[in-house]
Amino acid sequence: MFSDYTFTAAHRFMEYVQVDTESDPLSNTFPSTEKQKNLAGILVAELQDMGITDAHMDQHGYVYATVPSNVTHDVPVICLCSHMDTSSDCSGHGVKPIVHKNYDGSDIVLPDDTTQILRASDHPYLKEKIGNDIITASGTTLLGADNKAGVAEIMDAVHYLTTHPEVKHGAIRILFTPDEEIGQGVKYVDMQKLGAQFGYTLDGGELGSLEDETFSADAAKIIIEGISTHPGMAKGKLVSAIKLAAEIVDSLPKDALSPETTEDREGFVHPVRMQGVVEKAEIDFIVRDFTTDKLQQHEAFLQQQMDKVVAKYPGAKGTLQITEQYRNMKEVLDQYPQVSAYAEEAIQRAGVTPLKMSIRGGTDGSRLSFMGLPCPNIFTGEMAFHSKLEYVSIQDMQKAVETVVHLVMIWEEKSRS
Missing domain, CATH: 3.40.630.10 (Zn peptidases)
Incomplete structure (x- = not known):
């Protein structure tokens, strides 16, 4: 035909x-x-x-x-x-x-x-x-x-x-x-x-x-609020949101839960964008899994990692925002x-x-x-x-x-x- x-x-x-x-x-x-x-x-x-x-x-x-x-x-x-x-x-x-x-x-x-x-x-x-x-x-x-x-x-x-x-x-x-x-x-x-x-x-x-x-998919955003002051007089005062954001990303597993270490039906948490200044920084993630319920597990893990880092720096604040993308x-x-x-x-x-x-x-x-x-x-x-x-x-x-x-x-x- x-x-x-x-x-x-x-x-x-x-x-x-x-x-x-x-x-x-x-x-x-x-x-x-x-x-x-x-x-x-x-x-x-x-x-x-x-x-x-x-x-x-x-x-x-x-x-x-x-x-x-x-x-x-x-x-x-x-x-x-x-x-x-x-x-x-x-x-x-x-x-x-x-x-x-x-x-x-x-x-x-x-x-x-x-x-x-x-x-x-x-x-x-x-x-x-x-x-x-x-x-x-x-x-x-x-x-x-x-x-x-x-x-x-x-x-x-x-x-x-x-x-x-x-x-x-x-x-x-x-x-x-x-x-x-x-x-x-x-x-x-x-x-x-x-x-x-x-x-x-x-x-x-x-x-x-x-x-x-x-995949089922969500977007996640971590917002870090630091404390800005003049760097010449910053000892004991400055809390860099940029460094906290970098520390959160560095805390993610190196051998699992990432696109470069997963295959088949394994899900992941993937930072795709980071921006900010000393006072405020943001990290955008995509969260993926074939089982929709597992998205909440991955997001709870992100929350845990953020809370651990933020807790080490008095005066810092962290917020995790989740947006549904598709199922x-x-x-x-x-x-x-x-x-x-x-x-x-x-x-x-x-x-x-x-x-x-x-x-x-x-x-x-x-x-x-x-x-x-x-x-x-x-x-x-x-x-x-x-x-x-x-x-x-x-x-x-x-x-x-x-x-x-x-x-x-x-x-x-x-x-x-």
């Missing part, structure tokens, strides 16, 4: 990654960077060119669109979702995508910074991509495959469906979000307007992966087993072996699931995300497009009376 189809995902992707959409975790606006709307505008125009008449961007930078049903019987409305922003962990400005055709397994030296070398020995999945066409950046930026690969694949799937009306499907809602990388991706989604019953994010990694479980979507998806089952079947129909996996992270689907839209995560091919060595296989992207098309067909088939 795809033998005579010219996929557009890679071409679209190469264009999208050149649009800087880096989000900003320190911003107080939404979206956190206005430039994310530049890509949203491009996507709206392309959808309208495909005949999707209701495609639009709202005031928050979300893109909404509908591929109308082409059958007369009722089919659950499905949402396909990807995020437009890229991580601030690595620059997304001036991305130069490069296609390495028919990858032969050798090291890929990125031309704009030859110290950046993509080696199969360091990236085992790359060994499986020999013969594929690999897209990288040029060495000075990330690529943006997370998640513009997903955006491009959804756009290509829409293109396929609009040019192949013989493929039967129900109504499909398209949602492209800003600010996913800073945990705010679905903050202002209008669920009534979206009007979908089930959803899928395209934000996964290796070919065939299907993720129905994420393990499996708690919701287990109530709707068909949602993941249909995705698994779609992957198989695309000629790929499904890989059921858990995400050591989160997606927009984590929060959408708890907002009433059960939403597992499907592969895109994006790998080594948030780094200058990020890459994606064009062939993986095409298989993701096939999977999406099969998926909407399966929902239509299963709904026939």
